[in-house]
Amino acid sequence: MLAVDRVCIRYEQKQVIKDFSFQVADGEIVSIIGPNGSGKSTLLKSIARMHPYDKGQITLNNTNMKAMSSKEIAKKLCMLSQRNQAPNDITVENLVSYGRYPHKKWFERLNDDDMQIVHWALEKTHLSHYKDRPISALSGGESQRAWIAMALAQRPQILLLDEPTTYLDISHQHEVLQLVRELNQEMDMTVVMVLHDLNQAAAYSDKIVVIQEGCCKCIGNPKEVMTTCMIRDVYKMESEVEYVAWDQAPRIHLVSAVK
Known part of the structure; x- marks a missing residue:
């Protein structure tokens, strides 16, 4: 469905993404992880065509995205940033309706x-009873769900999320990621998201892409990627990786910084 092929991205004279390639299959949840400043959000913005890339190619359904109009892309793909802003007095329903434009x-x-x-998107995100409330009156988790509802109203094939759990407390982080999984399972929606938390990436991803200094360090399922060696090399942390019989995802326990 989505293919990133040997993409290079610059900010002014600095190359921040180097010869990067990966693919996203239809209906997958793919998480991009890596240290701060490694290029995760930059890569996601280039996929969403919010930041240009110098070399390589990004294709959607085998079509070069540079050849697609912005309107055509908006019908197939939607991106939500870390912080999304709207007028304080706009209601939830009005915000979600922008997804139809x-x-x-x-x-x-x-x-x-x-x-x-619009009402279907509100129902899917469990916000129907909040439709007349202003966005400013919502909690962090509710507000994030409202933005996801707006994205759903676009009826995109792919949802891009840049650190969707940032600024949320633990319960709201869980709420948002559970919603993402629900949309993926019930609607076969493809999701590509940038995450900081390794355990969240392990628990909610079909595939994980690891970035280190703008390069693709490794790609695979959570069991393949979440190893003590990867965490030591990429994050400079000693760790323990635990597997329990009733849980598919590995659990990562950070122990200490590498000496």
């Missing part, structure tokens, strides 16, 4: 079909 002509109004999709 990629499907409308200039100045064309939303019709009954559009509003049915």
Whole structure:
């Protein structure tokens, strides 16, 4: 579905992503992990066409994304950043309705079909009873769900999430990631997200892509990627990786910095 092929990305004169390649299959949840400053968010922004890349190619359904219009991409792909801003007085329903505009002509109004999709997105994100509340009145987890609902209203094939759990407490982090998994399982929605927490990446991902200094360190399922050697090499931390019979995902316990 989505292929990143030998992509190189620069900020001014500095190359931040170097000859990077990976693929995302239809219906997968893929997490991109790596230390701060390794290029995770930059790579995601380039996939969303929010930042240009110098070399290589990114294709969506075998079509070079550079050849696609912004409107065409918006119908297939949606990205949510770490922090999303909206006027304080905008209601949840109004925010979610913005997800329909990629499907409308200039100045064309939303019709009954559009509003049915908006209400469906609110229901999927468990926000129907909050639809008339202003965004400013929501908790962090509720607000993040509202933005995800807006993305759902676009009916994208791929959802890109840049650190969706940042600034949230533990319970809201769990709430948002559970919602992501629910959307993936019930709607076969493909998800690519940047995560900091190694245990969250292990628990919620089909595939993990590890970035180190702009290069692809390794790619694989959580059991293949989450090793003490990878964590030592990439994060400079000694760790213990635990497996329990009733849980598919490995559990990572950070022990100490590498001496």
